[in-house]
Amino acid sequence: xxxxxxxxxxxxxxxxxxxxxxxxxxxxxxxxxxxxxxxxxxxxxxxxxxxxxxxxxxxxxxxxxxxxxxxxxxxxxxxxxxxxxxxxxxxxxxxxxxxxxxxxxxxxxxxxxxxxxxxxxxxxxxxxxxxxxxxxxxxxxxxxx
Amino acid sequence: xxxxxxxxxxxxxxxxxxxxxxxxxxxxxxxxxxxxxxxxxxxxxxxxxxxxxxxxxxxxxxxxxxxxxxxxxxxxxxxxxxxxxxxxxxxxxxxxxxxxxxxxxxxxxxxxxxxxxxxxxxxxxxxxxxxxxxxxxxxxxxxxxxxxxxxxxxxxxxxxxxxxxxxxxxxxxxxxxxxxxxxxxxxxxxxxxxxxxxxxxxxxxxxxxxxxxxxxxxxxxxxxxxxxxxxxxxxxxxxxxxxxxxxxxxxxxxxxxxxxxxxxxxxxxxxxxxxxxxxxxxxxxxxxxxxxxxxxxxxxxxxxxxxxxxxxxxxxxxxxxxxxxxxxxxxxxxxxxxxxxxxxxxxxxxxxxxxxxxxxxxxxxxxxxxxxxxxxxxxxxxxxxxxxx
Ligand SMILES: [Zn+2]
Numbered sequence: 149x150x151x152x153x154x155x156x157x158x159x160x161x162x163x164x165x166x167x168x169x170x171x172x173x174x175x176x177x178x179x180x181x182x183x184x185x186x187x188x189x190x191x192x193x194x195x196x197x198x199x200x201x202x203x204x205x206x207x208x209x210x211x212x213x214x215x216x217x218x219x220x221x222x223x224x225x226x227x228x229x230x231x232x233x234x235x236x237x238x239x240x241x242x243x244x245x246x247x248x249x250x251x252x253x254x255x256x257x258x259x260x261x262x263x264x265x266x267x268x269x270x271x272x273x274x275x276x277x278x279x280x281x282x283x284x285x286x287x288x289x290x291x292x293x
Numbered sequence: 294x295x296x297x298x299x300x301x302x303x304x305x306x307x308x309x310x311x312x313x314x315x316x317x318x319x320x321x322x323x324x325x326x327x328x329x330x331x332x333x334x335x336x337x338x339x340x341x342x343x344x345x346x347x348x349x350x351x352x353x354x355x356x357x358x359x360x361x362x363x364x365x366x367x368x369x370x371x372x373x374x375x376x377x378x379x380x381x382x383x384x385x386x387x388x389x390x391x392x393x394x395x396x397x398x399x400x401x402x403x404x405x406x407x408x409x410x411x412x413x414x415x416x417x418x419x420x421x422x423x424x425x426x427x428x429x430x431x432x433x434x435x436x437x438x439x440x441x442x443x444x445x446x447x448x449x450x451x452x453x454x455x456x457x458x459x460x461x462x463x464x465x466x467x468x469x470x471x472x473x474x475x476x477x478x479x480x481x482x483x484x485x486x487x488x489x490x491x492x493x494x495x496x497x498x499x500x501x502x503x504x505x506x507x508x509x510x511x512x513x514x515x516x517x518x519x520x521x522x523x524x525x526x527x528x529x530x531x532x533x534x535x536x537x538x539x540x541x542x543x544x545x546x547x548x549x550x551x552x553x554x555x556x557x558x559x560x561x562x563x564x565x566x567x568x569x570x571x572x573x574x575x576x577x578x579x580x581x582x583x584x585x586x587x588x589x590x591x592x593x594x595x596x597x598x599x600x601x602x603x604x605x606x607x608x609x610x611x612x613x614x615x616x617x618x619x620x621x622x623x624x625x626x627x628x629x630x631x632x633x634x635x636x637x638x639x640x641x642x643x644x645x646x647x648x649x650x651x652x653x654x655x656x657x658x659x660x661x662x663x664x665x666x667x668x669x670x671x672x673x674x675x676x677x678x679x680x681x682x
Contacts, residue, residue: 163429
């Protein structure tokens with residue numbers, strides 16, 4: 149994954165503020181760069197993980213492959229924030245949401261393009277990658293067309 | 294094997310900004326508990342110092358606090374499960390005594406949050422979530438509980454008025470609790486008037502009035518073996534059952550949000566089984582109402598109400614002091630304030646005073662069995678402790 153002895157710190161680009169730079173699943177950021185939201189699948193037992201993991205807690209294998217999060221998820225809940233932690237003031241207000249894909253769930257932003265009145269628990273949404281200021285990457289949910 | 298009792302309880306006033314240092318704050322609750330237990334600091338064989346890290350400059354505060362309280366050279370260590378740290382401490386102390394290694398153990402919960410700005414506190418709270426996968430989206434405690442509230446309201450028809458009812462009940466008892474930080478009355482009008490501070494959204498659907506306030510405070514619980522308790526204590530309160538559980542940090546790893554907190558359900562099942570008791574046997578309870586929705590979910594997770602029917606308890610005032618299952622009649626976190634590491638000990642203290650009949654104006658009529666439900670993080674850790682006379 150890394151280039152020679154250099155640390156692969158791509159994860160520092162994740163989100164508005166990131167709190168960690170190095171992880172074995174740094175390719176997640178490479179995929180976001182390509183516009184893809186990816187999770188991991190355990191090659192031994194088949195368990196799906198989102199967010200992606202390098203290690204399977206079910207069978208303790210570390211032999212993983214990437215899969216793309218595709219299709220519609222159901223909005224399980226959402227919350228629009230009027231206050232934010234340090235570093236997020238400039239992006240207020242924003243909405244957090246949780247999508248259910250059946251085998252796994254995805255936590256992320258709900259697109260600011262959707263007025264809060266149009267959001268409802270149970271609606272179908274799809275994730276999309278967004279690029280933020282300063283070459284940073286994130287994903288958000290938009291209405292399924 | 295002998296039983297384990299609580300022989301002394303203490304709590305500082307919970308305040309916005311304590312005018313002293315962390316160790317001085319710890320001293321306040323400790324002094325009250327030691328005097329209550331009628332033991333000398335030298336007789337306490339071990340101490341557990343419970344708080345959430347990152348609010349103090351002092352690294353490894355256990356040693357400093359133990360020294361200040363006169364608890365050396367007896368062993369001490371730091372116990373942390375964020376907001377449930379001090380009930381984790383009580384359960385660990387119970388185990389230490391049950392194992393026969395110690396006869397008297399002091400559990401000291403302490404938190405001094407006022408040295409940080411509210412925003413900085415929120416940043417730290419946000420990092421109580423998964424820093425790799427969720428904090429980069431700008432998460433914080435009220436937002437997570439708002440996700441639970443939204444899912445719950447959508448499924449069970451809980452209303453914003455029901456949430457306000459929880460806060461109104463809390464304020465009734467906050468007014469008569471001299472150690473609470475918020476002691477003013479709260480009415481439905483405070484939530485319905487859009488100009489009111491209480492009605493301002495923090496993370497929809499939760500409003501300012503739905504959230505507890507940060508506070509500085511300390512608590513101390515002294516536990517003892519059965520033989521010690523019987524010889525020094527007139528009204529020992531016995532620990533009948535304990536249960537603990539842990540949950541996925543990420544929301545993606547959680548079961549259905551509309552069912553409340555799995556940690557509370559699992560911890561309660563364990564505690565009830567150990568005590569040989571059920572929800573119907575509980576005469577008075579303290580639940581972790583860091584947000585109004587949390588109290589409603591607690592009613593159900595503890596079995597006081599069936600799933601989806603928690604709202605009926607608050608609508609019918611069954612959780613008031615005169616009701617069938619009084620809950621948080623000391624004002625709860627919503628009125629007392631929430632000094633993270635001290636909160637669980639404060640809940641235990643309230644139940645001990647209730648069971649002794651020493652709760653003053655907050656006293657419930659003749660309770661025999663009491664329960665504490667204390668949650669760490671957003672349902673990340675859960676402890677349930679059942680006590681009896
Ligand atoms: Zn596996």
